Amino acid sequence: MVKKGETVPFFSDLFKEMHTVEVARGLLGHYLCHQTPAGLVSGIIVETEAYLSRGDPACHAASGKTRRNETMFGPAGMAYVYFIYGNYYCFNVVTRPIGTGEAVLIRAVEPTSGLNIMKQNRGPKYEQLNLANGPGKLCIAFGIDKKYDGHDLNCKPLYLDENSQRGELEITAATRIGISVGIEKMYRFYISGSQYVSRR
DNA sequence: GTTAAGATCTGCT
DNA sequence: GCAGATCTTAACG
Numbered sequence: 712m713v714k715k716g717e718t719v720p721f722f723s724d725l726f727k728e729m730h731t732v733e734v735a736r737g738l739l740g741h742y743l744c745h746q747t748p749a750g751l752v753s754g755i756i757v758e759t760e761a762y763l764s765r766g767d768p769a770c771h772a773a774s775g776k777t778r779r780n781e782t783m784f785g786p787a788g789m790a791y792v793y794f795i796y797g798n799y800y801c802f803n804v805v806t807r808p809i810g811t812g813e814a815v816l817i818r819a820v821e822p823t824s825g826l827n828i829m830k831q832n833r834g835p836k837y838e839q840l841n842l843a844n845g846p847g848k849l850c851i852a853f854g855i856d857k858k859y860d861g862h863d864l865n866c867k868p869l870y871l872d873e874n875s876q877r878g879e880l881e882i883t884a885a886t887r888i889g890i891s892v893g894i895e896k897m898y899r900f901y902i903s904g905s906q907y908v909s910r911r
Numbered sequence: 912g913t914t915a916a917g918a919t920c921t922g923c924t
Numbered sequence: 925g926c927a928g929a930t931c932t933t934a935a936c937g
Contacts, residue, residue: 760918769918779933796919797930803918816918847919889918 727787731806731813735761735900738804740877743820745853746868749828752853754820754843755874758901758908760887762803764812769893772812782861783812790869792850792860799847802855804864804871818888818899819844821907822852829853845909 726734736759744753762770771780771793782791783805791803791814803814820843822829829842829852843849850856855869864871881903886894888910901908 762918771918774934777934793918794932795917797917797932799919801918818918845919887918891917 726806728808729806731761731763731815732898734804734806735759735815735898736882738815738817738871739882739900739902740880741874742823742872743817743853744870744872745825745855747825747828747854749831750825752825752828753872754822754824754853755907756817756819757821757905758817758819758899760816760818760900761898762814762816763898764807767893767896767898769887769890769896770813772814776812780812783814784810785861788864790855790859790862790864792855792857794857795847800850800856801846802850802853802859816846817849818846819901819907819909820849820853821905840906844907 726737729737738756738759741756742753743756744751764770764772767773772783776784779793780791782789785805786809787806789805791805792800795801801816803816805814807813822839822842826839826842830837832854833842833848833852843852859869862869882900883903884897885899885901886897887899
């Protein structure tokens with residue numbers, strides 16, 4: 712159990728210097744957790760996308776640092792949260808050494824605890840399968856917004872946690888969703904056969 | 912200062 | 925399957 716302010720060594724040790732594509736694959740099967748005032752919300756990451764700084768026009772950092780994307784250029788293990796389409800937030804994990812500008816978009820999680828809180832956030836008519844199966848939905852269900860941009864994901868209240876039961880996963884690689892450039896790159900990864908991904 | 916586009920979701924056809 | 929909602933961001937003048 713993680714106490715307030717306590718460091719979770721999982722992410723910092725395992726992923727700090729790894730290639731962003733490897734982080735995208737490596738995060739699958741582990742936990743995203745948010746200790747909210749109403750209680751713990753957590754889920755298993757089942758779908759991710761990698762955004763690279765070089766040769767990847769779809770990446771927000773493709774044309775240099777701006778006010779929106781500056782946390783992407785910060786240290787690995789930070790949350791990069793941005794607002795999109797006038798309605799939604801997207802949650803990313805920053806990767807690579809400072810100044811690189813790469814991140815992994817968390818697209819979907821399989822809800823494991825705090826389902827009642829997620830339903831409260833999303834609306835009563837949504838079932839477990841439809842609570843967090845998309846980047847915008849995930850942020851609503853978990854209560855993630857702009858205030859977590861730049862938050863260290865090794866620390867509460869929003870953090871990544873190792874799944875000791877994970878074992879070896881079968882991972883499917885695919886093209887990314889919702890972009891108009893860089894559409895040919897196979898930078899989308901999800902747990903094969905998962906019912907909780909945004910698209911199959 | 913103005914404008915066009917966007918790493919989406921929902922509801923309707 | 926498709927269009928509309930909605931508003932921040934960044935590029936351009």
